[in-house]
Amino acid sequence: MKYLDEYRDARIARALAAEIRRRSSRPWVLMEICGGQTHTLMRYGIDELLGDSVDLVHGPGCPVCVTPLETIDRAIALARRPEVTLVSYGDMLRVPGSDTDLFHVKAEGGDVRIVYSPTDAVNLARSFPDRKVVFFAIGFETTAPAHAMAVLQAERLGLKNFSLLVSHVLVPPAIRTLLRHPKNRVQGFIAPGHVCTVVGCHEYEDLVREFRVPIVVGGFEPIDLLEAIRMLVVQLEESRAELENQYVRSVQYDGNRPAQEAVARVFTIADRKWRGIGPIAGSGLFLKPNYAAFDAERLFDLADICAQEPAECISAEVLLGHKKPTDCTAFGTRCTPEKPLGAPMVSSEGACAAYYQYRRHLVTL
Amino acid sequence: MPPIINTDATSLRSEPASSSEPKDPAAFSCPLPLPAGERILLGHGSGGKLSAELLREIFLPALGNPVLDRLEDQAVVALNGIRLAVTTDSFVVKPLFFRGGDIGSLAVHGTINDLAMGGAVPLWLSAAFILEEGLPIESLKRVVVSMQLAAASADVQIITGDTKVVEKGSADGLFINTTGIGRVRDNVSFSASLARPGDVLLVSGFLGDHGIAILAEREGLQFETQVVSDSAALHTLVADLLEVTHEVRCLRDPTRGGLSSTLNEIAESSRVGMELDETAIPVREEVRGACEMLGLDPLYVANEGKLVAVVAPSVAQQALHALQSHPLGKDAAIIGRVTSDHPRMVVMRTPFGTTRIVDMLSGDQLPRIC
Numbered sequence: 001m002k003y004l005d006e007y008r009d010a011r012i013a014r015a016l017a018a019e020i021r022r023r024s025s026r027p028w029v030l031m032e033i034c035g036g037q038t039h040t041l042m043r044y045g046i047d048e049l050l051g052d053s054v055d056l057v058h059g060p061g062c063p064v065c066v067t068p069l070e071t072i073d074r075a076i077a078l079a080r081r082p083e084v085t086l087v088s089y090g091d092m093l094r095v096p097g098s099d100t101d102l103f104h105v106k107a108e109g110g111d112v113r114i115v116y117s118p119t120d121a122v123n124l125a126r127s128f129p130d131r132k133v134v135f136f137a138i139g140f141e142t143t144a145p146a147h148a149m150a151v152l153q154a155e156r157l158g159l160k161n162f163s164l165l166v167s168h169v170l171v172p173p174a175i176r177t178l179l180r181h182p183k184n185r186v187q188g189f190i191a192p193g194h195v196c197t198v199v200g201c202h203e204y205e206d207l208v209r210e211f212r213v214p215i216v217v218g219g220f221e222p223i224d225l226l227e228a229i230r231m232l233v234v235q236l237e238e239s240r241a242e243l244e245n246q247y248v249r250s251v252q253y254d255g256n257r258p259a260q261e262a263v264a265r266v267f268t269i270a271d272r273k274w275r276g277i278g279p280i281a282g283s284g285l286f287l288k289p290n291y292a293a294f295d296a297e298r299l300f301d302l303a304d305i306c307a308q309e310p311a312e313c314i315s316a317e318v319l320l321g322h323k324k325p326t327d328c329t330a331f332g333t334r335c336t337p338e339k340p341l342g343a344p345m346v347s348s349e350g351a352c353a354a355y356y357q358y359r360r361h362l363v364t365l
Numbered sequence: 366m367p368p369i370i371n372t373d374a375t376s377l378r379s380e381p382a383s384s385s386e387p388k389d390p391a392a393f394s395c396p397l398p399l400p401a402g403e404r405i406l407l408g409h410g411s412g413g414k415l416s417a418e419l420l421r422e423i424f425l426p427a428l429g430n431p432v433l434d435r436l437e438d439q440a441v442v443a444l445n446g447i448r449l450a451v452t453t454d455s456f457v458v459k460p461l462f463f464r465g466g467d468i469g470s471l472a473v474h475g476t477i478n479d480l481a482m483g484g485a486v487p488l489w490l491s492a493a494f495i496l497e498e499g500l501p502i503e504s505l506k507r508v509v510v511s512m513q514l515a516a517a518s519a520d521v522q523i524i525t526g527d528t529k530v531v532e533k534g535s536a537d538g539l540f541i542n543t544t545g546i547g548r549v550r551d552n553v554s555f556s557a558s559l560a561r562p563g564d565v566l567l568v569s570g571f572l573g574d575h576g577i578a579i580l581a582e583r584e585g586l587q588f589e590t591q592v593v594s595d596s597a598a599l600h601t602l603v604a605d606l607l608e609v610t611h612e613v614r615c616l617r618d619p620t621r622g623g624l625s626s627t628l629n630e631i632a633e634s635s636r637v638g639m640e641l642d643e644t645a646i647p648v649r650e651e652v653r654g655a656c657e658m659l660g661l662d663p664l665y666v667a668n669e670g671k672l673v674a675v676v677a678p679s680v681a682q683q684a685l686h687a688l689q690s691h692p693l694g695k696d697a698a699i700i701g702r703v704t705s706d707h708p709r710m711v712v713m714r715t716p717f718g719t720t721r722i723v724d725m726l727s728g729d730q731l732p733r734i735c
Contacts, residue, residue, distance in 0.1 A: 001654055010716035017717075045719025107404040116584070116659075222717070337727050338414065358721040361707050 007221030008044075016226040017049045024053040024233045029185045031178075031321045032228075033171055034140075034192035035062030035349025036220045042354040044222040046229075048362070054229060057185075057321035058354075060174050061192055063139040064091050064347035066274040066319070069307035071167045072097040075136050077305055078165065078296065079110040085128065086165075087121040088136040090114045095346045098307045118150035125154065125162035134296045137164040141195045144168055144285055145259035148266035151287070151294050163296040168285035169272055171195050172203040177280050178320050179211045186321045188232035190218040190225065193247035198263075200255025205243045212241040219247040266291055276315030276343035313342030318351055325352035326363045332356055412622030413665075413726030436634070437556060438617065439483040441549055448549035450485035452476060456541045461504060463582045465575075465594030468541055469508035471669060473515035473523075474598045475620065476545035481600035482616040482672065484555050484607065485547030490516065492543055493527040497536040508539060519598040521545075552611055559614040560635035564703040565681035567674045569602060569688050570595070570696040572624055573652040576666035581655065590651045597670030602693045609687040612677035619673050622726050623665040627673050628711045629725040641701035641713040641723065665726050675703065 032038055038058045041047060047056050060066055076097045079086035086102070093102040093112065106112040111131070115121055118135050125133035137147040147164060154162040171192060178184060191204050196217045204215050214235040218228030228246040235242060245251055263285070272284020287295045297303070309315075312330055317323040325331055325344065335341040337353050344350035348357060355363075408415040425434065432440045439452035456472040466474075473490065480487040492512060496505065516523050574595040581592060603616060615635075619627040624646070632639050648663045656663045670693060676684045681699060688694030706712075711723040 001650060001657065004657065008716070010718070013717050043721055044715055044717055045721055046717075048719040049717055103406045103408065104404060107406050357724055361710050361712055361720065361722050 004221065007219070007223040009223060012223055013044075013049065013226055016223065016230055017046075020050055020226070020230050020233055021053040023230070023237055025237060027052050027055045028187050028233060028236050029055045029057060029321070030188045030190065030229060030232055031057045031059045031186045032190040032218065032225065033059040033061040033175070034190075034194070034220070035065065035347070035351075035354075036194070037190060037192070037218065037225060038062070038351050038354050039349050040220055040222055040225055042358040045358075046222060046225060047359075049226075050229070054233065057324065058318070058344075058351035059178075059189075059321065060274065060277060060319040061140065061171065062344065062347050062349040062351075063143070063169065064095055065315075065343040065350040066169060066276060067092070067095070067138050067167045068273045068275045069098060069309060070305055071138075071165070072101075073305045073307050074297070074302040075165055076100060076102060076105055077302060078134050078300060079105045079112050080108070081132075081300070083132050084300075085111040085113060085124060085131045085133045086136060087113045087115055087124060087133060089116075089138070091347050091349075092136055092138060096340065118146050119153070122150050122153050122157070122159070122162060125159050126157065129161055131161060132299075133162050134300075135162070135164050136167075138167045140169060140171055140192070141199045141263075142192075142197075144263045144267065145198060145256070148262040151266045151291055152262065154294060155291075160293075163294045163299050164287065165296040166267075166285065166287055167272075168267065169274060169280075170269070170283050170285065172207060173280050173283035174274065174277070175207055176210075177277070177283075179207070179213065181320055181322075183322050184320070186213075188214045188216070188236055190228045190232070191215050193217055193219045193224070193251055196245075196247070196251045196255065198256050198259050200260075201243060201245065201251065201253050208241055208243045214241045215243050217243070217245045217247050217251050219250065274319075275309070276313070276319050278316070310341045315342040315344050315352075318344050325355040328352070332360055332363075408727075410621075411726055412620070412626050415727070416622075417725070435556065435558075436630075437483065438479045439485065439545075439547075441483055441485075441554075450480045450483040450547045450549050451544065452479035452483075453542065453544040454479060456543070457537065458579065459537055460579075460582055461508065461538055463594055464578050464591055466596035466669075467508055467511050468539060469511035470515040471594075471596050472541040472543045473512050473519065473521070474596050474669060475618075476543040477519050477521060477598040477600055478618045478669075478672075480545045480547035481598075481603040482555070482618055483547070483549060484553035484603070484613075484616070485549045486604075487519065487521045487545055487547040487598075487600050489522055489524045489546045490543050491525045491527075491545075492523050492541060494529070495536050495540040495542075496528065496530045497538050498530060498533040500538055505539065508541075515598065519600065550607065553607065553613070555613060555615050557615050557617065557631045557634035560631050560637050560639075560675045560703045561614065562637055562703050562705040563678050564614055564675050565678050565684075565699055566628070566639065566641070566701045566703065567676065567681070567685060567688065567697060567699050568619075568624065568647065569599070569672045569674075569694040570670075571647045571649045571652065572619070572668055572671065573648055573656065573663035573666035575620075575669040576623070577652045577655045577663075579667075580659065584659075586655065586658075592649070592651050592655065595668055595670035597693055599670065599672050599693060602672065602688065602691045605691045605694075606674065606684060606687045609683045610676065610680040612680040613674060613684070614677070615673075615675040617673045619668050619671060621667045623663070623667060624673065625662075625664040625711065625723045626725055628723065629709075631673075631675060632711055633709050635703070636708050638704045638707040638709070639701055639711040640704050640706070641711065643713050643715050645698050645700045647696050647698050664723055678702075
């Protein structure tokens with residue numbers, strides 16, 4: 001496949017890995033933020049390729065994983081209402097709420113649909129004016145523009161039966177929380193390339209200055225990640241802390257302005273709770289008051305639904321990079337993708353699920 | 366009186382089959398670890414872990430017997446010294462018509478293939494139709510004609526059938542159930558439990574074509590080159606393979622759940638590990654592209670005209686050549702081997718020289734969000 005195979009080339013990968021091993025004088029602790037990047041690292045066995053030259057820990061960037069349990073319970077409550085069609089990305093359906101998941105609600109007769117794009121949800125609302133169509137809008141800065149556009153489109157069409165259940169989170173406040181944590185051990189970050197494609201690099205430059213930590217904006221293919229790791233190791237070995245962009249084929253310094261404008265028009269920033277981590281100040285996007293008519297939380301009065309995380313799960317320590325999934329005593333035994341105890345095991349992009357899916361032959365359970 | 370069918374417990378397994386004592390219906394209790402109130406999910410039909418759970422926890426405790434317990438794609442039973450393969454399958458594909466086939470030809474091919482994977486020469490099929498009120502007669506006609514063409518070109522006869530009509534909304538257009546009967550060749554006995562360390566794994570061609578053709582049709586996806594379903598009857602390919610060697614341990618057609626589910630089933634049943642070479646697995650460029658776009662893994666995508674063969678190492682090259690000499694196997698490849706390491710796990714060597722697990726599908730394969 002053109003534009004992909006080049007970034008999966010084994011010869012280049014081995015050369016990059018050899019260079020990283022040669023240059024690294026100690027096992028630098030590096031974190032990739034995005035779940036898509038975690039998935040690639042595990043799928044291609046980059047950890048195995050790099051040996052002890054770096055210590056890879058995995059960040060909180062799986063949007064499905066960090067969606068709070070109570071938000072999932074709210075989606076489930078909505079899907080159970082006879083007048084509601086709940087529309088979602090596929091991988092949210094398997095995520096267990098407090099007592100069930102959306103697949104089971106669908107099996108009970110709930111109207112739950114999977115789409116690839118929020119535009120499909122708008123089209124459903126147009127086609128079925130008698131149904132209340134709620135789109136489960138989750139994700140980071142990457143999916144926010146499409147969700148904003150869906151709201152703007154629904155407004156333009158004058159739709160009264162379309163709304164969003166919003167659970168949007170922002171990456172930089174999470175990195176800040178992580179770096180301020182007394183137990184932080186992360187020495188360099190691979191920033192999420194698709195998030196930066198939308199928002200640009202400004203905020204990451206601020207983080208570099210504030211914490212004197214090197215950050216490389218990275219892509220999602222194995223060569224992208226090896227290249228980003230190499231750039232981080234070189235910076236660390238030279239005692240530099242700069243923002244660098246490995247993912248130049250997608251990320252421009254200022255990001256995508258029209259996308260940013262759409263998000264700014266529809267959403268506002270406020271505190272948001274992350275599953276497995278807890279509340280983080282200024283880390284969430286919420287619909288602005290003038291778009292309240294599209295806000296499912298207001299329309300359906302869901303505020304009473306609350307939930308408690310299972311106590312055994314060490315997801316906070318995993319998501320903050322303090323521990324690896326395999327450090328957990330429940331990993332692969334009491335906690336599996338079929339019966340997850342917490343956030344990082346629930347989606348294939350979560351760190352625990354990625355370890356379980358691809359790497360468990362290398363660990364003793 | 367119906368004929369008494371003697372189960373053939375000696376030919377398929379090296380170890381004796383479990384007790385054939387009939388169960389006392391009064392003593393029967395279904396051990397149901399599934400929590401009460403659980404319901405059937407779409408994932409129970411995906412051929413992955415949930416499907417296996419249904420078998421293990423619902424069907425086998427109630428219906429188990431030495432033939433069924435083998436969990437092969439076909440039952441092999443003996444009648445007056447003649448070994449017969451019997452299989453049944455239901456077809457619920459949506460849309461009814463797709464590039465490379467339709468529900469009718471698919472039903473015929475799928476049933477023939479389940480017989481062929483047991484080393485049988487397919488002879489007779491049944492066809493039962495569940496029709497939804499309102500289905501255009503023209504659609505039914507097209508499907509039935511297509512079944513006739515598929516059966517005729519495979520030299521099998523459809524010898525019995527049934528039709529039921531259900532109210533609009535109680536089915537999705539048209540469902541077909543088929544049963545197939547074939548005669549098992551002498552001196553062959555294949556089983557998913559017979560794979561041994563050192564054995565070689567082959568596939569007969571490109572993987573994922575059927576699943577992607579269906580998805581493309583369903584989602585209205587357009588690619589530069591259209592992916593066509595690989596739906597085909599594989600009995601002549603199997604015949605050509607068996608011409609050159611009988612050192613075949615197991616044949617399977619990797620339908621729903623794809624290659625990964627098939628290999629995991631064999632690994633589980635034979636209590637062996639498997640090691641695949643990622644670079645050797647044939648996947649078309651268009652299928653890889655579609656999977657990238659949709660967030661799917663081609664190893665989990667369905668095939669309807671491919672087989673997986675586990676063969677003794679000494680005959681691997683002959684087997685490969687036999688497959689490649691047949692039009693339906695021209696892109697066949699050796700994709701890995703059976704190992705005593707990591708029993709019950711399928712592990713893939715990546716192009717980088719690292720390894721990763723190829724797990725059984727848990728639930729349906731879902732597109733990832735980013």
